[in-house]
Amino acid sequence: MVGHLAFAVIAAALLYRGVSPVWLGAWVLLVAAVGIQGVKIDAGLAEAHERKITNTEFRRHVLFAGLVGLVWSIAPLFLAHGLPLAVQATLWTIIAALILGSILFYGSAPLTIISFTGIVGAACAGSFALQGHNSLAALSAIFTAIALFGSIEVARTSLRAQLALSGVNEKDEVVSLLLREFEEGEADWLWQIDTTRKVRAISPRFAYALSQQQADAEGKPLLQLIAGKHWETGKFPASLHDLADRLKNRESFSNLIVEVSIRGEPRWWELSGTPMRDDKGNFAGFRGVGSDVTSQRESSEKIAYLARFDxxxxxxxxxxxxxxxxxxxxxxxxxxxxxxxxxxxxxxxxxxxxxxxxxxxxxxxxxxxxxxxxxxxxxxxxxxxxxxxxxxxxxxxxxxxxxxxxxxxxxxxxxxxxxxxxxxxxxxxxxxxxxxxxxxxxxxxxxxxxxxxxxxxxxxxxxxxxxxxPSLHALAEERRQLELSLRDALNNDEFLLHYQPVVDANDHTIVSFEALVRWQSKDHGFVSPAKFIPLAEDTRLIVPIGKWVLRQACMEARKWPEHVKINVNVSPEQLLEPDFTNEVVEALAASGLRPERLEIEVTESIFLRDASIARAALEQVMALGCGVALDDFGTGYSSLGYLRKLRFSTIKVDKTFVQGAAVRNAESLAIVRAVVAMAQSLDMTTTAEGVETEEEAQLIRQLGCDKIQGFYFGRPMTGEDALKLFVQSMRRSA
The missing domain is CATH 3.30.70.270 (Reverse transcriptase/Diguanylate cyclase domain)
Structure with missing residues (x-):
């Protein structure tokens, strides 16, 4: 646009003396108008190298160049016609400069140059011919023809250069792709095939992967080399079919996992490939990289197996x-x-x-x-x-x-x-x-x-x-609600202790009490221990509950006579806590109870969890001076081994044997006699549980049990009621 305006001003100054200023001014404005419009059209093609130009854009560009040529043709045909030859020759020089400039700036658009140059060149030659300046007309025509031919050759050269540059760039991209995949993907080899899909320029590493000599593999079909026995049957694995389709369709592919057969051994390869083109753009085969991923494939299959199988x-x-x-x-x-x-x-x-x-x-x-x-x-x-x-x-x-x-x-x-x-x-x-x-x-x-x-x-x-x-949902919901309430029971002070007396088998004097926890829930009312104790053990809430029971029982026992002991049941969950012994020490210290008055009751199940930890904890408790009683003996997984290793103070005979002995069941009688004899030989006392009648008490006494516990001598009672027993006893003694 700048060039056209500059030359238009120069031409106007040249023609100023022989042409009306009005016409010159109108012509200069017309040149400026078409120049500005030309800039807009060219701006719309600024990204033409990144996209395809439409036919409409192409025609508009060519036709507008012709319009510019028509505007400039006004000067030699009308404005300079009849003026001195020197003026017309100078105007022709200006127009020739514009023609050369268009060839320089629009070398890649030959039809645009032809449209402009052909029109304005023909106008100049015609103007000279009409005025009889035949030599100048011929010179103009020759110059225009040379310019037209030159513009075509410049465009052809420019197109060749662009195609060559594009080819170089494409090759650079292919090489970069292959090298990047070779380096980043840790590829093992490069491979290349021709248009017939036969391997060419086989590398030593590729030949090694094929387990063949380079000369033997050269020129053979790629699929034949990697298909193994499938080549003869034609029944390829799905991955080989996929590879063959991509090669046939000349499609680029990357990281394609292919099942191959090398010397009859199944292997897995990862292949990447890109079509090659010659200088004329014709398909020349494939080039790519590959690597053996058999071990990785087996590992991934193993991981997949582990993800779905135990x-x-x-x-x-x-x-x-x-x-x-x-x-x-x-x-x-x-x-x-x-x-x-x-x-x-x-x-x-x-x-x-x-x-x-x-x-x-x-x-x-x-x-x-x-x-x-x-x-x-x-x-x-x-x-x-x-x-x-x-x-x-x-x-x-x-x-x-x-x-x-x-x-x-x-x-x-x-x-x-x-x-x-x-x-x-x-x-x-x-x-x-x-x-x-x-x-x-x-x-x-x-x-x-x-x-x-x-x-x-x-x-x-x-x-x-x-x-x-469907009713099971109600039971599950009840258990869930019970668990929620149980978690807040300690904070809400809903637990209380009852105490069942244990008496001497001979004189029936109270020798101890067993502490039994009870739960009076604000939401559920009285909840049976048979219901909430298993739930507490499942949720490990038994640990804080057991700690509270131990402390409260010791505090209550401190009010009793010095010869009366307190028996506290300890859950396996509580016993296996690392600081269980510290809890016992803290309970004794807080209550002031002598250790000899505390007897910890455990069941045989504690030895099934971790016998070494249970034994160590009980030995530490006994070292403090506390007694340890084995509860429900004979009903669990009995073993005489831990009776020999751990010196229990008391063995409690379960009520099922007591009741069986009361009806003269031979097996129950034999078991009770054996337990009593064993306890006496090990210097342990025995307590019979579940005694409910005078006859049962008499029989237990005859069998040699030292202590008796059961409803016959007293049901579980509050701490106040237990204390009253001693007050009444003292009054009778007085």
């Missing part, structure tokens, strides 16, 4: 079970059938794990899994949820009693004895089941309801199969 039992894990249950629910909804989910929990497995060790427990779980695999078929999937919990998904449970039959088969199979490392182990199985979509339309709901049924089976003693019932 490592100990090789059964499907929770993830796969939930997926299978989800598929079964979808199948049921689609075909109007039923599906089922069974949850299995091993009975008495914890005792085996604790007594024989986790290694034996793991081997036992493996044998359980082997038995469960026997019931697996296309319709039944067995898996392990975790710990000693297993599950079964029945895809189609429409057949009558299929769930009950499967559950019965599981219980019978898992209840058979196991031989593990020369140990004979007995565990049973409890099963809870839920049927979908009747008992739940989602995976979570069905699993939760089966768990509720299993929980009921465990509550009933195990070894049974229970199906889900």
């Amino acid at each position: 490592t100990l039992t090789s059964l499907p894990n929770r993830l796969q079970l939930t997926e299978a249950l989800g598929d079964a629910l979808k199948y049921s909804a689609e075909w109007r059938t039923k599906c089922a989910f069974l949850m299995i929990d091993l009975d008495r497995f914890k005792a085996v794990n604790d007594s024989l060790g986790h290694l034996v427990g793991d081997k036992l779980l493996a044998q359980v899994a082997a038995r469960l695999k026997n019931i697996v078929n296309d319709n039944i999937l067995c898996g392990r949820l975790g710990g000693d919990e297993f599950a079964v998904v029945i895809r189609d449970a429409s057949e009558a009693k299929i769930v009950a039959n499967v559950a019965k088969q599981i219980i019978e199979s898992l209840s058979q004895p196991y031989q593990v490392d020369n140990h004979t182990c007995y565990v049973g199985a409890s099963v809870g089941s839920a049927v979908g979509p009747r008992d739940g339309e989602s995976v979570e709901e069905l699993m939760r309801n089966a768990d509720l049924a299993l929980y009921r089976s465990k509550d009933e003693g195990g070894g049974e199969h229970f199906v889900y019932e």
